[in-house]
Amino acid sequence: MNSMTGFGAATAPLASASLRVEIGGVNRKQTEVAVTLPRAWAALETTVRELVAGAVSRGRVNISISLQQTAGGTVPITINRERLAALTAQLAELENTLGKPVDTSLDALLRLGVLAEETESDLPLETVEAAVVPAVQEALQAFLTLRAQEGANMKQDLLTRINTLRGYRVALMERASGVALRHREALLKRLEESGLPIPADDERIIKEIALFADRCDVTEEMTRLESHLNQFERICDKTEAVGRTLDFLCQEIFRELNTTGSKANDAELAQMVVSAKTELEKIREQVQNIE
Numbered sequence: 001m002n003s004m005t006g007f008g009a010a011t012a013p014l015a016s017a018s019l020r021v022e023i024g025g026v027n028r029k030q031t032e033v034a035v036t037l038p039r040a041w042a043a044l045e046t047t048v049r050e051l052v053a054g055a056v057s058r059g060r061v062n063i064s065i066s067l068q069q070t071a072g073g074t075v076p077i078t079i080n081r082e083r084l085a086a087l088t089a090q091l092a093e094l095e096n097t098l099g100k101p102v103d104t105s106l107d108a109l110l111r112l113g114v115l116a117e118e119t120e121s122d123l124p125l126e127t128v129e130a131a132v133v134p135a136v137q138e139a140l141q142a143f144l145t146l147r148a149q150e151g152a153n154m155k156q157d158l159l160t161r162i163n164t165l166r167g168y169r170v171a172l173m174e175r176a177s178g179v180a181l182r183h184r185e186a187l188l189k190r191l192e193e194s195g196l197p198i199p200a201d202d203e204r205i206i207k208e209i210a211l212f213a214d215r216c217d218v219t220e221e222m223t224r225l226e227s228h229l230n231q232f233e234r235i236c237d238k239t240e241a242v243g244r245t246l247d248f249l250c251q252e253i254f255r256e257l258n259t260t261g262s263k264a265n266d267a268e269l270a271q272m273v274v275s276a277k278t279e280l281e282k283i284r285e286q287v288q289n290i291e
Contacts, residue, residue: 001151001152001154001155001236001238001239001242001290001291002144002147002148002150002151002241002290002291003147003148003150003151003154003289003290003291004025004026004027004028004058004059004060004147004243004289004290004291005025005026005027005059005147005150005289006023006024006025006143006144006146006147006150007022007023007024007025007142007143007146008022008023008024008138008139008140008141008142008143008144008145008146009021009022009023009139009142010135010136010138010139010142011135012131012132012134012135012138013131014067014123014127014128014131015123015127017067017068018067018068019065019066019067019068019131019132019135020064020065020066020067020068021063021064021065021132021135021136021138021139022063022064022139023052023061023062023063023064023136023139023140023142023143024061024062024143025056025059025060025061025062025143025147026059026060026062027059027060027288027289028058028059028060029058030058031053031056031057031058031059031060031061032059032060032061033049033052033053033056033060033061033063034060034061034062034063035048035049035063035065036062036063036064036065037063037064037065037066038065038066038067040123041065041125041128041132043125044065044125044128044129044132047129047132047133048063048065048132048136051133051136051137051140052136052140055140055144056291057240057241057291058241058243058244058291059291061143063136063139065132065135065136147291151290151291154286154289154290155236157286158232158236158246158283158286158287159233159236161279161282161283161286162229162232162233162283164279165225165229165253165276165279165280165283166229168272168275168276168279169222169225169226169229169276171272172218172222172260172269172272172273172276173218173222175266175268175269175272176217176218176222176260176264176266176269217263218259218260218263218264221256221257221259221260221263222256222260224252224256225253225256225257225260228249228252228253228256229253231249232246232249232253235249241291242290242291243287243288243290243291246287246290247284247287247288250280250283250284250287253280254277254280257273257276257277257280258273258277260273261273261274261277
């Protein structure tokens with residue numbers, strides 16, 4: 001079981017700078033992979049996307065790739081030799097015309113395009129790819145490890161809450177078993193208070209109690225609920241993506257609880273159902289973050 005949220009990062013040397021890869025994930029119903037990288041490296045997006053998509057089956061994954069200057073490092077300077085050759089003759093002619101030297105300081109050469117700081121587009125794509133792929137794999141491994149750790153914690157929380165639902169199931173069955181008897185006693189009491197005493201073995205009383213007991217019987221719901229809880233626990237032990245399956249089981253558990261509540265005809269039993277639904281909602285919130 002894995003969580004859909006996590007983070008992983010990696011760095012790698014690239015030319016005179018440092019390559020930085022960051023991977024973060026959030027919950028989504030489907031798989032979404034978003035890649036952000038320098039425009040000059042756009043051709044590598046498909047490669048990066050395939051690396052991540054092959055390891056993730058659900059959730060949104062954001063990958064950021066950037067080139068950062070190392071601390072204390074110098075920015076490489078490239079010389080446009082063709083432009084320098086073209087300007088040399090023009091500068092000499094200009095100096096003769098003006099009768100004084102022309103500004104050829106570093107700032108001037110930068111403005112004229114003779115000198116330029118090295119950028120992402122100046123690096124060969126093959127060199128960039130050779131650094132990007134292992135860095136993405138390293139960040140991805142850290143990302144997956146964190147998701148697995150968080151998933152293990154979520155599993156323990158889910159199993160604890162499923163055990164709480166088991167306790168509610170037992171209490172519901174115990175309370176439901178006496179609903180028909182309590183209804184019989186209440187019915188006889190109301191008839192007696194109304195001045196219409198009827199023997200407890202009267203056929204009409206027996207028929208009314210039998211019909212009421214049938215309407216209030218939640219044996220099937222409790223049996224299916226036990227099956228869903230057992231299945232939930234078994235699925236939690238699987239290593240593949242189980243989020244959608246657990247979400248479906250939560251819907252089935254809710255359906256059984258809801259039916260039990262509608263059949264209850266008993267205030268205390270109805271309150272137990274509300275408490276069980278509250279616990280189930282906490283489980284559903286956790287399941288939304290499971291891959």
